[in-house]
Amino acid sequence: MDIYNGWLIVNSYYNPAKFHALYKVLEESAQKAGLRLSKWTSDQRPTIIGSKAKEPKPAFVLFWDKDVQLAHTMELSGLRLFNSATAITLADDKIETALKLAAAGIPIPDTIPAPTCFPGCRRNPASAEEAARLLGWPLVIKENKGSFGQQVYLANNKAEAERILNHIGEHDCLFQRYIAPSKGKDLRVTVVGGKAICAMERHSANPTEFRSNIGVGGTAVSRPLSALEEKLAVSAANALGLDFAGVDILLGRDDDERYVCEVNSNPQLQSTIDTCGINPATNIMWHIRSLVKGAATAVGTTPDPITE
Numbered sequence: 001m002d003i004y005n006g007w008l009i010v011n012s013y014y015n016p017a018k019f020h021a022l023y024k025v026l027e028e029s030a031q032k033a034g035l036r037l038s039k040w041t042s043d044q045r046p047t048i049i050g051s052k053a054k055e056p057k058p059a060f061v062l063f064w065d066k067d068v069q070l071a072h073t074m075e076l077s078g079l080r081l082f083n084s085a086t087a088i089t090l091a092d093d094k095i096e097t098a099l100k101l102a103a104a105g106i107p108i109p110d111t112i113p114a115p116t117c118f119p120g121c122r123r124n125p126a127s128a129e130e131a132a133r134l135l136g137w138p139l140v141i142k143e144n145k146g147s148f149g150q151q152v153y154l155a156n157n158k159a160e161a162e163r164i165l166n167h168i169g170e171h172d173c174l175f176q177r178y179i180a181p182s183k184g185k186d187l188r189v190t191v192v193g194g195k196a197i198c199a200m201e202r203h204s205a206n207p208t209e210f211r212s213n214i215g216v217g218g219t220a221v222s223r224p225l226s227a228l229e230e231k232l233a234v235s236a237a238n239a240l241g242l243d244f245a246g247v248d249i250l251l252g253r254d255d256d257e258r259y260v261c262e263v264n265s266n267p268q269l270q271s272t273i274d275t276c277g278i279n280p281a282t283n284i285m286w287h288i289r290s291l292v293k294g295a296a297t298a299v300g301t302t303p304d305p306i307t308e
């Protein structure tokens with residue numbers, strides 16, 4: 001089997017221990033698909049905007065970071081990124097995601113961008129009150145960029161919204177309709193190469209917690225997808241141009257009511273592996289292989305030639 005070299009790009013600063021297990025899964029899964037990954041933190045791969053990638057260059061870059069400036073710079077230099085810089089940019093910003101999904105006709109919870117707040121300005125809670133006039137209380141408030149449920153809040157009234165907005169400060173944020181039937185639960189669907197490969201229903205740690213993220217104590221069970229859920233998950237990944245994605249779906253009053261909550265461009269895989277008994281990294285690697293094959297030069301089994 002021809003071997004293709006790739007870089008695994010990870011963040012320079014945020015590298016908690018749980019990510020090390022993920023990187024190991026990625027590297028081992030790559031090997032099984034005939035891909036050889038060498039891991040670099042983003043600071044180890046500075047790239048001049050407009051420069052050409054040095055030869056020999058990797059057949060692909062598995063970009064497991066949100067550093068979209070570096071991602072775009074690498075693409076401009078001629079490297080093939082998974083996910084692409086544009087797809088990561090769209091997925092990493094919840095308003096960008098909402099705009100794309102809504103434009104594609106995919107159901108999302110009603111969402112209002114909060115007014116931009118410049119450094120040194122103070123957010124006005126009247127903006128939340130105006131939003132709640134349209135969306136109702138309780139009101140979901142989210143920072144546009146956030147993960148693991150950590151930047152997602154629920155305000156029951158104007159005073160709570162004010163506290164949340166003061167905490168958020170100048171970070172971009174949004175107001176969203178609270179999907180009450182989904183309280184404390186959602187569906188995480190893993191999509192690779194336009195196919196939904198597995199799903200798990202997640203439940204929050206306690207009845208007062210509305211967020212079902214594993215990162216805030218949630219638990220998960222594997223479950224089959226309905227035709228609607230499968231269609232929404234795949235359409236959402238396609239709408240953002242993601243080669244692989246973790247799509248969060250909120251549950252409505254009945255089986256016909258589903259909303260795409262958010263889409264992750266570099267989802268945590270361990271909970272899916274543990275819950276569904278499927279390793280999506282293997283699917284990701286075979287998907288990458290099928291796309292780089294032919295487009296790249298196979299390097300055989302020679303030692304990694306990628307040095308500078």
Ligand SMILES: Nc1ncnc2c1ncn2[C@@H]1O[C@H](COP(=O)(O)OP(=O)(O)O)[C@@H](O)[C@H]1O
Nearest residue numbers: 109146147148149150152177178179211212262
């Ligand atoms: N509009 C909403 N209505 C009800 N629950 C929500 C809503 N938005 C988010 N949640 C809950 O909060 C969790 C985290 O929100 P999400 O947008 O996925 O942010 P993150 O990127 O931090 O995971 C979701 O998995 C879901 O359980």
Ligand SMILES: [Mg+2]
Nearest residue numbers: 148149248262
């Ligand atoms: Mg989420």
